[in-house]
Amino acid sequence: MTGCGSHAVIPARPTAKIAPPAQTVAVPVPPPAPKHVDPPEALAETIRSAVRNFDGKAGVAVTSVDDGWEVDANGDTRMPQQSVSKTWVAMTVLAQRDQGRLSLDDPLTITTADLTLFHQPIAALVAQNGGSYTSTVGAILKRALTMSDNTCNDKLLWLVGGPPAVREFIKSRDLGNIRFGPGERLLQSGTAGLDWKQSYSLGRNFYQARAALPTDVRRKAFNAYIADPPDGAAPAAVAKALARLKKGELLSAGSTAWLINTMQSSHTGKNRLRGAVPSDWVFGHKTGTGQDFEGRTAGYNDIGILTAPDGKSYTVAVMIGDTARTIPQRWELMHTVVNAIVAADRNG
Structure with missing residues (x-):
């Protein structure tokens, strides 16, 4: 049959594989080194x-x-x-506030048993209110810082856990060569050469007890404090x-x-x-x-x-x-x- 013949089969071309677009890898760029400024x-x-x-x-x-x-x-x-050192007590209070362990609006009561010595203007408020004065943590903290009230500071110190809590704050923040002492009562009585008695918090009792000490006892305690202050x-x-x-x-x-x-x-x-x-x-x-x-x-x-x-x-x-x-x-x-x-x- 004229015109009849076999048809050539053309093989299919293989499909080219298209490579996925290269992914951009973000290379972190370090921040510029801080400019050194000489003092x-x-x-x-x-x-x-x-x-x-x-x-x-x-x-x-x-x-x-x-x-x-x-x-x-x-x-x-x-x-x-x-x-x-009241600065570190304040920071410890505020750190516990940040952790939700206390609020500056929490009530806080100071009584005659909380009184310390030297500068404690809040003692007058305690006396005027029958031996007990209630305020807030924030208000007491402001008194401790702005008036340097020793009793307010000591009350907050024991609220947050005493000297160990403040020392732990100093350590946790890596503040370095900073000590925290034993609290106002023991620090001041020790510096004078006395053993603390709560009766020293009233009137002139501390001054009278200190004045009654032999001079060499006071001098020894005073010099020891200066040489190695706690x-x-x-x-x-x-x-x-x-x-x-x-x-x-x-x-x-x-x-x-x-x-x-x-x-x-x-x-x-x-x-x-x-x-x-x-x-x-x-x-x-x-x-x-x-x-x-x-x-x-x-x-x-x-x-x-x-x-x-x-x-x-x-x-x-x-x-x-x-x-x-x-x-x-x-x-x-x-x-x-x-x-x-x-x-x-x-x-x-």
């Missing part, structure tokens, strides 16, 4: 000279919150904190801790703001560091003052956060562990430090 040499020299020429045992430390530099003189030597802290560690507080590394944002705002409303030590702070700067602080004996004072301190008009902040710790210098001479040391910080900021 102002004039500030460092002023601080070194001021401490070197001060007649007594003293240490000073300054930290730039924004630039990270630190300067100090005798900054690693532990000095008696006295009421500076509440001792290094100024450099304190300044670094305040810088970390300011940067929000120690507490929640709300608790950080509460504490800094409260420190800014402090009523104590108006002629210490605050006495040289310019009116357009913001300053929050905590003072501390120890006992006097034979013309010497065991602990005369002020620590705080200085903020310039442009928002740059500096933390400072001026701690005088032992001195016979007059109070105006102690203020002069503190004012020298503040003036040098302000000058460094303006020249920076």
Whole structure:
């Protein structure tokens, strides 16, 4: 049959395999290394000279919150904190608030059995209310910080678990060379050479018992406290801790703001560091003052956060562990430090 023939079979071309699009792998880019800023040499020299020429045992430390530099003189030597240590009690209270273990609105009652010694203005309220005064945790904490009320501080100390709880907070936040003592009663009676009795919290009983001690007993106890204070802290560690507080590394944002705002409303030590702070700067602080004996004072301190008009902040710790210098001479040391910080900021 004409036209009839076999048809060639053309094999199918294999389908090309299309490779999936290459996946982009994100390579993490490390943040740029922070710019190294040297501390102002004039500030460092002023601080070194001021401490070197001060007649007594003293240490000073300054930290730039924004630039990270630190300067100090005798900054690693532990000095008696006295009421500076109320700062760590406050942080421990606020840390427990952050954990939901307490609220600043919780009621808190202070009775005659809670009274301590020395500066305790709340004792008058306790007496006026028949031996018992009820407020809130937040209000009592404000009194402890802004009025340096020893009884308010001790009440909060035992509320959060006593000295072990505060020491654990310091350790957990890696605050370094900072000790916390046994509480107001034992710290002050031990410094005087006395064994604590609760009757010392009333009237002039503590002063009378201390005055009745032999001079050599008092001197031995006083010198032992200065040589190795159970509440001792290094100024450099304190300044670094305040810088970390300011940067929000120690507490929640709300608790950080509460504490800094409260420190800014402090009523104590108006002629210490605050006495040289310019009116357009913001300053929050905590003072501390120890006992006097034979013309010497065991602990005369002020620590705080200085903020310039442009928002740059500096933390400072001026701690005088032992001195016979007059109070105006102690203020002069503190004012020298503040003036040098302000000058460094303006020249920076």
